[in-house]
Amino acid sequence: MGISDSQGPRTADLPGAPVHTSASQDRRSAARVVLRVHGLSKSFAGAKALDGVGFEVNAGDVVSVVGQNGSGKSTLVKVLAGIHTPDPGAVIEHRDIRFIHQDLGLVPGLSTIENLDIARPLGRRGFWPAKSREELHDAERMIRRFGGDFDVTEPIARITAAERTLVAIARAMSDWSPTGNVLVLDEPTAALGAAESELLFDAVRTVATEGAGVVFISHRLDEVLGLSDRVVALRDGRLVADVPAGEVDHDRLVDLIAGSELAQFRMEHADERGRPMLRARGLVTDVLRGVDLDIHEGEVVGVCGLLGSGREHLAAVLFGATERHAGTVTAFERPLKAADPARSIRNGLAYVPADRLRQGAVTTMTATENLTLPWLRPLRSAFGSLDRAAERGEARAWTDRVALRPPQPDRPLRLFSGGNQQKIVMAKWLRMAPAVLLLDEPTQGVDIAAKAAIHQLIAEARAAGTGVLVSSTDTGEILDLCDRVLILRDGRVSAELSRHELSEARLISESLGLYTTSAPSDPLD
Numbered sequence: 001m002g003i004s005d006s007q008g009p010r011t012a013d014l015p016g017a018p019v020h021t022s023a024s025q026d027r028r029s030a031a032r033v034v035l036r037v038h039g040l041s042k043s044f045a046g047a048k049a050l051d052g053v054g055f056e057v058n059a060g061d062v063v064s065v066v067g068q069n070g071s072g073k074s075t076l077v078k079v080l081a082g083i084h085t086p087d088p089g090a091v092i093e094h095r096d097i098r099f100i101h102q103d104l105g106l107v108p109g110l111s112t113i114e115n116l117d118i119a120r121p122l123g124r125r126g127f128w129p130a131k132s133r134e135e136l137h138d139a140e141r142m143i144r145r146f147g148g149d150f151d152v153t154e155p156i157a158r159i160t161a162a163e164r165t166l167v168a169i170a171r172a173m174s175d176w177s178p179t180g181n182v183l184v185l186d187e188p189t190a191a192l193g194a195a196e197s198e199l200l201f202d203a204v205r206t207v208a209t210e211g212a213g214v215v216f217i218s219h220r221l222d223e224v225l226g227l228s229d230r231v232v233a234l235r236d237g238r239l240v241a242d243v244p245a246g247e248v249d250h251d252r253l254v255d256l257i258a259g260s261e262l263a264q265f266r267m268e269h270a271d272e273r274g275r276p277m278l279r280a281r282g283l284v285t286d287v288l289r290g291v292d293l294d295i296h297e298g299e300v301v302g303v304c305g306l307l308g309s310g311r312e313h314l315a316a317v318l319f320g321a322t323e324r325h326a327g328t329v330t331a332f333e334r335p336l337k338a339a340d341p342a343r344s345i346r347n348g349l350a351y352v353p354a355d356r357l358r359q360g361a362v363t364t365m366t367a368t369e370n371l372t373l374p375w376l377r378p379l380r381s382a383f384g385s386l387d388r389a390a391e392r393g394e395a396r397a398w399t400d401r402v403a404l405r406p407p408q409p410d411r412p413l414r415l416f417s418g419g420n421q422q423k424i425v426m427a428k429w430l431r432m433a434p435a436v437l438l439l440d441e442p443t444q445g446v447d448i449a450a451k452a453a454i455h456q457l458i459a460e461a462r463a464a465g466t467g468v469l470v471s472s473t474d475t476g477e478i479l480d481l482c483d484r485v486l487i488l489r490d491g492r493v494s495a496e497l498s499r500h501e502l503s504e505a506r507l508i509s510e511s512l513g514l515y516t517t518s519a520p521s522d523p524l525d
Helices: 073-080 112-118 133-145 161-172 194-209 221-227 250-258 311-319 341-346 356-360 367-372 388-401 418-430 448-463 475-481 504-512
Strands: 019-021 033-044 047-058 062-066 091-094 097-100 182-186 213-217 230-235 238-244 276-284 289-296 300-304 326-331 334-336 349-352 436-440 467-471 484-489 492-498
Touching: 033 073, 033 213, 047 073, 047 213, 062 073, 062 194, 062 221, 062 250, 073 091, 073 097, 073 182, 073 213, 097 161, 112 133, 112 161, 133 161, 161 194, 182 194, 194 213, 194 221, 194 504, 221 250, 230 250, 250 448, 276 311, 276 467, 289 467, 289 492, 300 311, 300 475, 300 504, 311 349, 311 436, 311 467, 341 349, 349 418, 356 418, 367 388, 367 418, 388 418, 418 448, 436 448, 448 467, 448 475, 467 475, 475 504, 484 504, 492 504
Parallel strands: 019 091, 047 238, 062 213, 062 230, 097 182, 182 213, 300 467, 300 484, 349 436, 436 467
Antiparallel strands: 033 047, 033 091, 230 238, 276 289, 276 326, 326 334, 484 492
């Protein structure tokens, strides 16, 4: 589900259950408090995912909840949504509370009008899927309320990720007064770039201005500091800080989240390029319109661009996971066929997709099985069968190298946090010592510690001579990792920036097509 419009779990009448009451009924002296959580604990098989957590949210405030994967953020959201029942003794007070999750829960084949209509009570819907003039105007009004301006009759699949997020916000707030109520956003910017995220932030500020309390959950600390009135930090299921956003900076937040000073990642950059490893010329797909690029030995090439620019398709096309209509891709001067991933792997290419759960791993298999799946040949016995002892040894070596937590390679991958799942997806390709590593959003949705660990793996691959492509909406990641950066706009490479030309402002302005260079003045003028 992308949204929930219930009033939260109704468990107060159950024997021994926590108390859930209306803040407007019993707390009139604190009318501005729209969400109060006190003594919230939640245990699974004896292990506490939340341990005595408490905080408040006032009307008109944005309160961000931060913490590493496994800190309890997801459990907190699921308790507020009524998916999990808290342990006895918790007190949770709120009125109406609605949710927008990272998976927005929209129907791609339906229009904005139809997706908004789904959220309405059955008796208030029109003759679906017929769209009356009133429904059209109502949908346009709701989208404009949050700063959107796009065709509401287009299928959701054809609008941008930022616009889809606005549809989710509008749907969550359909037939809902924000005054005195609560909106919870769980990692809403994970797939958005800086420009798209700003559109979302404007919508969040609108909701808060109209009197709602907002709970905002994100791993992106800069946007937390820029958007929030207060920051709540969780670590190992416990509350470790509840502070005004103005009293902490980025480094202090990192310390609160990690519990200790996190080692600062620094990439060593070289001016000289090695031999060419991968070359693409004239790539054409439904989105790309004649893209050229080269990746050299020991080089990290970044790719930036707004959603819809073609950035999110490029790595898959290079690997052969997506069909191309025209153009060539060569590895070591050997041509690679379109839509032939097996041939790409044989020629030393590896690909980590943005959607690790659906495309990058088999979540029902163990960490060991995921690690060894792409390359079983060196683990076979003389008789051709899989040598299980050798497989376990290989898996143990790699889980130690990537600092898998918990260090249980025989555990199903779905039971690990997102950051640890991504470590396994990275490790399964790195153990093959690829010549070219293609990464699409390599740290999307992972915590700061896992992000640092993944960046270190990329640095080690680069130092070993691997050519790396990093396609990312995280401008900080691009600045940290890349030797040069390609900007995609409207399916074409609109700019190529060297290391000394890189800055966050330049990346954003180039992506938006706003960057211009001043022409030199004529000395005769």
